[in-house]
Amino acid sequence: MDCAYFDAWRCRSCTLLETPYARQLAEQQASVERMLSALAWEPPFASAVAGFRNKAKMAVAGTVDAPTLGILAADGSGIDLQACPLHERPIQDAMPVLEALVREARLTPYDVPSRRGELKHLLLTASPDGELALRLVLRSSEAIARIRKRLAALLGALPLASVSVNLQPAHKAVLEGDEELVLHGGTLRMRVNDVPLRLKPRSFFQTNTAVAAGLYRQATAWIDEVDPASALDLYCGVGGFALHAARPGRRMAGVEVAAEAIDAAHESAAELGLDVAFSVGDATAVDLETGAAPELVVVNPPRRGIGPLAARLEASAARHVVYSSCNPVTLARDLQAMPSLVPVRGRVFDMFPHTGHAEVLVHLERR
Template sequence: MQTTESRALDCAYFDSWRCRSCTLLATPYERQLADKQAAVADALPALAWDAPFASAAGGFRNKAKMAVAGTLEAPTLGILAVDGSGIDLQACPLHEQPIQDAMPRLESFVREARLTPYDVPSRRGELKHLIVTASPDGELALRLVLRSSEAVPRIAKHLPALADALPLVSASVNLLPEHRAVLEGDEETVLLGGTLVMRVNAVPLRLKPRSFFQTNTAVAAGLYRQATAWIDEASPASLLDLYCGVGGFALHAARPGRAVAGVEVAADAIEAARECAAELGADASFAVGDATSVDLEGTGAPELVVVNPPRRGIGPLADRLERSAVDRVVYSSCNPATLAKDLAAMPSLSPVRGRLFDMFPHTGHAEVLVELRRGA
C-alpha cells in the first residue's frame, strides 16, 4: 500500500472516504504516468512514442461540475452519495484556484436567490447542477442547471451582486425538467455575457455556455502545440479539422497560404470559432455539419485531416478516410480503445508516432495524439 507521503497530492476528501473519484490518488504520479503509457502502447499498434506530457498534480481542472443537494439553508456543492444525498466538495484540490476561491460565494448565492437544491430521492427542488469554468486569465463562466424557469427572475435579481463579487463574465441558465442522470438539458438562456475567452498559446479561443473544451488547460495547450508542430512539419497546403469544436486545432495550425477549414455539429461552437478567426485575421473557415459525412473524395480532398472525436471514436469516418486521397491524419483521442478500433479500419494510414497527454491525473483516463501517414 502506498503511503500518504508518496502521493503527489493531499486530499482530505479522499482520505476520509467522502470522495474516491480519483481512483489512483494513492499511487505516486510518476508511476501513474508510466502505467498509462504502458497501457496505451499495449493497446495500439507499434509506433514511435514521444515522452508523455505530464500534468500538474492539483489545481489543473478548469471546470467544476457540482451537483447541488442538501437544503436551502445548508446546500452542498459536490457529488451525490449512493442514496442521493449530497457530499460537499467545495475545496476539491483538483480545481483551478479561481474556482476554489469562488465556491463559498456561490454557496451564498444559492441561499440568497433561494434556489432550492434538487433532491434526487424525492424528485423535488429546482437547482440540479452548478457548473463553473475558469479561463487562463482568471475569469469565470457560470451555468445553473434548473428543473424549471421558476427561479430565473430571482437569479437575474441577485446576479449583479455576484458579478461584483467574482470575476464573472458569463452566466446562463440551463433547463433540465426531466429526472435523468445527465448533466444538462436542451434549453439555455444567457443572463450575462455569454462568452468566456480561453487564451491558449496566444490563441483567444471562445467558449459559449454549451461549448466543449478540454478539462486541463495547460495540457490542452501542450496538445495543440504538439499537433501544430507535426502539421507544420508536414506543411500541408490544405487542412480539415473534423469535430473541430471551437476551432482549437485549426486556429493553431492556420498559416498564410494554407487553406484551413473546420466542421462541427454544434452551431454555437462554430460561431465561436469564426469570431476567433476574425480577431486573429486567420485564413480559416468553419461550417456546421456532420464530421462523418464531409466530402473527402477526389481532387478536392485535403492533404491533412485532424480528428478530435468524442469517446465513441470516428466510426464510419474511418472507412471513408481509408478510401480517400488524404495523405495524413492527426488523431486526438480520449479513448485508446476506440482509437485502436479506428486505426484497424484504416490499414493504409499507418500510425507512425504518438504522444500521451495526461489530461486526467489520478484516473485511468488518457488523451493520446497519433500521426498517421498513408503508405508509411
C-alpha cells in the same frame, strides 16, 4: 496531492491518488503502448498534480439553508466538495459565493430520490486570465427572477464573463437540457498559446488547460513538419486545432455539429485575421472523396471514436491524419479500420491525473 475528502472516504473519484505520480504516468504510457504497438512514442506530457482542472461540475443537494456542492452519494444525498484540490484556485475561491447564492436566492436543491426541487447543478469554468463562466442547471424557470435580482451582487463578487441558466426538466442522468438563457455576457475568452479561443455556454473544451495547450502545440508541430497545402479539422469544436495550425497559403477548414461552437471559432479567426472556413455539419458526412479532399485531416472525436468515418478516411485521398483521442480503446479499433493510414508516431497527454483516463495524439501517414 493531499486530499482530505479522499482520506476521509468522502470521495474516491481519484482512484490512483495513492499511486506516486511518476508511476501513474509510466503505467499509463505502458497501457497505451500495449494497445497501439509499432509507433515511435514521444515522452508523455505530464500534468500538474493539483489545481489543474478548469471546470467544476457540482451537483447541488441538501437544503436551501444548508446546500452541498459536489457529488451525490449512492442514496442521492449530497457530498460537499467545495475545496476539491483538483480545481483551479479561482474555482475554489468562488465556491463560498455560489453557496451563498443558493441560500439568498432560495434555490431549492434538487432531491433525486423524491424528484423535487429546482437547482440541479452549478457548472463553473475558469480561463487562464482568471475569468469565470457560470451555468446554473435548473428544473424549471421558476427561480430565474430571483437569480436576476442578485446578478449585480454576484458580478461584484466574482470575475464572471458569462452567466447563464440551463433548463433540464427531465428526471434522468443528463447534465443539461435544450434551453439556455444567457443572463450576462455569454462568452468566456480562453487564451491558449496566445490563441484567443472563445467558449459559449454549451461549448466543449478540455478540462486541463495546460495540457490542452501542449496537445495543440504538438499537433501543430507535426502538421507544420508535413506542411500540407490543405487541412481539415473534423469535430473542430471552437477551432482549437484549426486556429493553431492555420498558416498563410494553407487552406484550412473546420467542421463541427454545434452551431454555437462554430460562431465562437469564427470570432476567434476574425480577431487573429485568419481565413479559416469553419462550417456547421456532421463530421462523418464531409466530402473526402473528390479532388478537393484535403491533404491532411485532424479528428478529435468524442469517446465513441470516429466510427464509419474511419472507412471513409481509408478510401480518401488524404495523405495524413492527426487523431486526438480521449479513449485509446476506440482509437485502436478505428486504426484497424484504416490499414493504409499507418500510425508513425504518438504521444500520451495526461489530461486527468490520478485516474486511468488517457488522451492520445497519433500521426498517421498513408503508405
